[in-house]
Structures are given as C-alpha cells and as structure tokens.
Amino acid sequence: MKIDILTLFPSMFSALTEESIIARATKKGLVDIKITNIRDFSTLNNNQVDDTPYGGGAGMVIMCDPVFKAVESVRTSNSKVIMLSPSGKIYKETTALRLSKEKHIILLCGHYEGFDERIKSIVDEVISIGDYVLTGGEIPAMAVADSIIRLIPGVINSESLRSESFEDNLLDYPVYTKPREYNGLLVPDVLLNGDHKKIDEYRNKERIRITKENRPDLLK
Ligand SMILES: C[S@@+](CC[C@H](N)C(=O)[O-])C[C@H]1O[C@@H](n2cnc3c(N)ncnc32)[C@H](O)[C@@H]1O
Numbered sequence: 001m002k003i004d005i006l007t008l009f010p011s012m013f014s015a016l017t018e019e020s021i022i023a024r025a026t027k028k029g030l031v032d033i034k035i036t037n038i039r040d041f042s043t044l045n046n047n048q049v050d051d052t053p054y055g056g057g058a059g060m061v062i063m064c065d066p067v068f069k070a071v072e073s074v075r076t077s078n079s080k081v082i083m084l085s086p087s088g089k090i091y092k093e094t095t096a097l098r099l100s101k102e103k104h105i106i107l108l109c110g111h112y113e114g115f116d117e118r119i120k121s122i123v124d125e126v127i128s129i130g131d132y133v134l135t136g137g138e139i140p141a142m143a144v145a146d147s148i149i150r151l152i153p154g155v156i157n158s159e160s161l162r163s164e165s166f167e168d169n170l171l172d173y174p175v176y177t178k179p180r181e182y183n184g185l186l187v188p189d190v191l192l193n194g195d196h197k198k199i200d201e202y203r204n205k206e207r208i209r210i211t212k213e214n215r216p217d218l219l220k
Contacts (some may be wrong), residue, residue, distance in 0.1 A: 001102065001152055003049060004031045004074040005141050006067070007109040008049060009034045012138040015087035016145060021067045033145065034074070039063075041069040050112055067119050068196030071106060078103040082122045082144070084137035085089030085110060088126030091144060093166040095127070099144075141185045162204075171211045173203035 005013060013035045016022055023030045039047045043065065050060035071081060080102050089095075099105060108115070108123065120126065129140040150156055165172040176187040188204045211218055 001100070001149075002034070002104045003145055003149075004079075004104070004106045005033065005035050005073070005109065006070045006147070007035065007064075007136075007138055008038050008111050008140070009109075009136065009138055010037050014144065017062060021156060022146060022149055025149055025152065026103065028154065031149050031150050035069055037065050037072045039065040041073070044140050055068060056112075061113050062110060062115045064118050067108065067115065068122060071108070073121055074106055076104060080104065080125065081106045081108065083108045083110070083115065083120065083123045083126045084129070084140040084144070085114060085126050086128050086131075086133050088128040090131075091127045091129050091140075091147075093147070093164075096144070096151060097145040100148045104150075105138075105145075105148070107141040109141045111136040142190045146179050147196070161180075163207075166218075167220060169211070170207040171215060171218070173206040180186045197217050 005192070008119065010048060013033075017026065017035070022031070022033075024180050026033060038050050042049050046064075049066045053059070053061050070218050082099075084107065093191070108119075127140070127144060129143050133139065151161065163172070177189060180187050180192065188202065190198050208219075
C-alpha cells in the first residue's frame with residue numbers, strides 16, 4: 001500500500017515513519033509512506049498558503065490552490081483522498097479495516113481554521129478521529145495511517161490481530177505477564193492452570209464486563 005500525507009508540517013511525521021512497527025513495515029516494503037509539504041505548491045510571496053476568512057471571523061483558512069496542486073501531484077486512478085477534520089465522520093476500527101484494502105491513500109492535514117470548503121470537491125472522504133479539536137491534522141493522519149498499516153498482512157503477527165478491542169463490538173480482555181505476584185498484586189489463578197476452555201470463558205466474561213463498564217454504547 002502507498003500512503004501520501006500532505007501537510008504544512010512534514011517534520012512531525014518522523015514519529016510515525018522512523019520508529020518501531022511502521023518503520024519495519026516500510027523496510028519490508030509492505031507500505032510506502034511519502035510526506036509532501038503543501039507549502040511547496042504555493043505560487044505566492046513567502047510561499048503563503050492561507051488567508052483570512054470571507055465573512056470575517058478569527059484565524060486563517062488554507063487556500064484551494066496549493067492543496068489542489070499538491071493533491072494533483074500525487075493522485076492516480078487508484079487513489080482515495082481523505083481529509084482530516086473534526087466535522088468529518090467518526091473514525092472506527094471498521095473504517096481502518098476497509099481502508100487497509102485500498103491501494104493508495106492520500107491524507108490531507110489541515111491547520112489553523114481548517115480548509116477552504118471548496119477543497120472537499122476533490123476529497124473522497126472526510127474523517128474525524130474524535131469529538132475534540134486538535135491544532136492540526138498531523139496527529140489524526142498519524143492515527144489513521146498507523147491503524148491502517150498494522151492491519152496490512154505481514155505487518156504484525158496475524159495472531160495478535162485476533163480478539164482485539166472492537167471485534168464483535170467488545171473491548172479486549174485484560175492481559176498479564178511475569179511475575180505471578182508483584183507487590184501483592186496477583187495474576188488470576190485461571191490463567192495459570194493451562195485449561196484453555198476455562199481461560200477462554202474467563203476472557204470472554206472479562207470482555208463483556210469491561211465493555212459494559214467503559215463502553216456500553218458498543219453492546220447491541
Ligand atoms: C484547529 S482545527 C480546525 C477546527 C475547525 N475550525 C472546526 O472547528 O471544526 C485545524 C485542523 O486540525 C485537524 N483536526 C483537528 N481536530 C481534528 C479531529 N478531531 N479529527 C480530525 N482532524 C482534526 C483538521 O485537519 C483541521 O483542519
């Protein structure tokens with residue numbers, strides 16, 4: 001899969017591309033991530049990319065021209081163009097699964113007051129990562145890219161993708177590792193006896209308990 005990220009702050013993306021699982025996936029050739037600076041497509045003095053809003057109001061709005069040109073420079077017939085915006089549709093694991101099957105994703109990161117509305121005419125989908133406002137689309141783009149890349153076959157052990165949070169509308173069960181006792185805190189006995197039927201039962205019950213407690217909205 002190819003992922004193009006269009007941003008005004010390219011250096012933020014070293015956190016995504018140069019560390020851990022995503023860096024290894026890139027080295028293995030499972031994903032090809034390219035970061036493009038929208039400012040490089042400005043034809044104005046000082047590479048200006050934003051201006052004041054029509055109708056008044058605070059902040060600066062990112063202009064059409066550099067964004068249209070930046071998208072044009074990377075778009076192919078296989079591309080899906082995604083704008084990050086708090087006014088988009090809420091991003092979920094099911095969205096990540098759907099997008100992990102795409103060949104080419106273009107992520108468009110806003111900043112300041114956001115994008116000129118006309119930019120939506122060249123966008124396939126508008127995604128919000130949650131009901132809060134961040135200063136820019138860079139962290140949302142990293143969240144979306146990371147969640148998609150880890151689902152690409154070969155990026156992580158396929159066993160690790162089984163019974164994760166959100167599968168079957170449930171959250172994940174609690175996990176423990178050595179030692180068996182830490183400062184008086186114990187690992188549940190059921191996990192120590194090797195009875196996998198009982199372990200599965202315990203884990204399923206825990207998934208339901210934790211989902212009821214933290215995310216009752218997920219339960220049908
Ligand atoms: C300060 S925000 C703009 C907020 C916009 N004026 C509003 O109220 O909806 C600047 C940029 O950050 C990104 N952003 C902020 N919060 C986001 C969220 N929850 N999901 C996705 N993108 C977000 C978007 O790319 C947005 O264009």
